[in-house]
Amino acid sequence: xxxxxxxxxxxxxxxxxxxxxxxxxLEMACQCGVRALVATPHSNIPIHNNYxxxxxxxxxxxxxDLTKEIPITLYKGxxxxxxxxxVDLVKDNKLITINNTRYILIELPVLDLTHNILTNxxxxxxxxxxxxxxxxxxxxxxxxxxxLLMQLASQGCIFQVxxxxxxxxxxxxxxxxxxxxxxxGLVHIVASDAHSPYQRTTRLDEAYDYICxxxxxxxxxxxxxxxxxxxxxDENIDRWGFL
Numbered sequence: 755x756x757x758x759x760x761x762x763x764x765x766x767x768x769x770x771x772x773x774x775x776x777x778x779x780l781e782m783a784c785q786c787g788v789r790a791l792v793a794t795p796h797s798n799i800p801i802h803n804n805y806x807x808x809x810x811x812x813x814x815x816x817x818x819d820l821t822k823e824i825p826i827t828l829y830k831g832x833x834x835x836x837x838x839x840x841v842d843l844v845k846d847n848k849l850i851t852i853n854n855t856r857y858i859l860i861e862l863p864v865l866d867l868t869h870n871i872l873t874n875x876x877x878x879x880x881x882x883x884x885x886x887x888x889x890x891x892x893x894x895x896x897x898x899x900x901x902l903l904m905q906l907a908s909q910g911c912i913f914q915v916x917x918x919x920x921x922x923x924x925x926x927x928x929x930x931x932x933x934x935x936x937x938x939g940l941v942h943i944v945a946s947d948a949h950s951p952y953q954r955t956t957r958l959d960e961a962y963d964y965i966c967x968x969x970x971x972x973x974x975x976x977x978x979x980x981x982x983x984x985x986x987x988d989e990n991i992d993r994w995g996f997l
Contacts (some may be wrong), residue, residue, distance in 0.1 A: 755958050756790040756982035757783060758852060758861060759833065759888060759914060759945035763813045766804050767796040773820055778951035780821050780828075786959035790986065792831040792852055793817070794859055798843065799835040805848040806832070818851040829853045829986060833888055835861050836874050841881045851883065855988035857913070860885045862893055868902050879910050886985070889916045889947060891932040892924055900931075903940070912942040912981075912991060917961035918954060920944065932975070936969055942991055944977045 760783075761769020762776045770776040783791055793814060794801040804810075810830070818828055831852040834840060843849040846859070853859045858878065862871060878885050887906060890896055890913050896903050907913070918924055919932040935941045944965065948956040958978060965974040979993040 755786075755788045755962065755978045756986065757939070757946050757948070757956065757958060758792045758831070758886070758943060758985060759794050759916075760791055760831075760948040760956055761795060762791070762793040762817065762828075762948075763795045763810070764817075766813070767802045769795065771950075773816065775951055776817055777820055777824075778994045779948055779956045780824050780826055782951055783946075783948075783956035783958070784824050784826050786957045787958075788826060788958060790827045790829065790954065790982075791956070792829045792986075794831040794852075795850055796861070797834050798837060798840065799861075803849045804832070805843070806850050807848075809919060816878050832858055833859050833860040833861050836863055836866075836871065838870075838874050838877070840874065841877050841883070844883070844916075852886070853986050856882060857886055857985045857987060857988070858883045859888055860911075861888050862890075862895075862983050864893055864895065866893070871902070875906060875909055875911060885911045886914050886943070887911050888914050891915050891919045891928045891935060896931060897927055900934075903935075907940060912993070913940055914943040914945050915941045916947045917944055917958055918947070920961045920964060923954075928947065936965070936973075941977060942993070943981050943985070945982075 764770040795804050797804040874959045922929040946956045984991045
């Protein structure tokens with residue numbers, strides 16, 4: 755399996771607080787069959803600006819050195835809070851895409867207007883980038899009306915659902931929307947969005963087994979391996995459902 759969303763860089767956001775925790779997270783991921791993982795710290799929000807720089811390279815290199823005996827390949831990325839400045843910040847190398855590809859992991863502003871979200875997403879697409887919307891099933895703005903979800907899909911966004919939502923760990927409403935999206939082919943990737951080795955961990959096996967059982971092994975393989983691998987290689991992913 756390949757996990758494209760995990761908060762592994764220690765001490766920079768609400769994820770891992772130490773290299774010890776980060777190493778444990780990678781050990782857990784390896785034990786459940788993950789062989790590649792993208793470190794995606796929160797970026798571009800006031801409390802976690804985390805703009806790309808030497809600090810990122812140093813932390814990433816240290817994490818690689820500490821985990822060189824663990825058979826997992828690490829990649830760089832960010833979970834980027836959506837603002838009108840995202841494209842300019844990418845051009846200025848202050849924000850980075852997943853493994854320097856066209857794919858950019860985006861966190862939506864929960865209090866923003868629908869018009870602003872669509873406009874800012876469109877600017878990203880116009881810059882020849884492909885937005886991956888992180889955990890759409892957790893945003894309340896989609897709970898009563900999925901029309902914005904469909905508009906984002908029609909614009910060209912792809913959707914990454916959290917494994918915890920699939921398993922009901924973020925409440926019944928998030929799980930209901932995750933299942934709706936799975937049923938209608940609106941999920942393109944499942945990732946851990948891991949924050950620690952204690953809760954919200956890097957283990958993907960339970961969610962993988964659940965999707966195999968409910969939706970079939972080919973669907974699970976696409977969500978946990980085929981599409982994530984294509985993202986890392988900057989290839990087009992499989993789309994289906996409403997798209």
